[in-house]
Amino acid sequence: MKPVVSVLNAWSCVVISLFAIVILSVLGSLYKREHPSFTGSEGEPENGAAVAASIFAAVLVYCAFFVFCAFQAYLHVRSRRSGAISLS
Template sequence: MKPVVSVGQAWICIVISVFGIVILSVIGALFKANHHSMVGSTDDPADGAVVAGTAFSAVIVYVVFLVGCGFQALLHMRESRRGAIALS
């Protein structure tokens, strides 16, 4: 199977996905715990669990991106080991 995206795009997608997973997981955990920094103001959402569910849904999307981009990077690594000529 041949990669669809370039190697640089695959690795950038991996890095962004990892950061997205970490950041959204922390934000979701804070909302789920009804931490005062997230739900303590009058302008903040009243139900932190609903917001946490949305954040964790976004984490699942980032995990799918991570798997897809990781597969693309793996295809690039496999292709480079076979001695394929890369056209820039």
């Protein structure tokens, strides 16, 4: 199987996705608990659980990006080691 994206794009996507997963998970957990020092007041936002759910949906999207890009990076590593199966 050949990689679809370049090696630089694959590794950049892996790093950015990893940071996004960590940062958005922390933000989602703070909104889920409706932490007053983070949200600014007791009543803002009105529905912290809905905000947390949308943030966690973004985390799932970044998890999919991470898996795809990590697989692309693995394919690049494997092809550089000449471990790819070729018939010629």
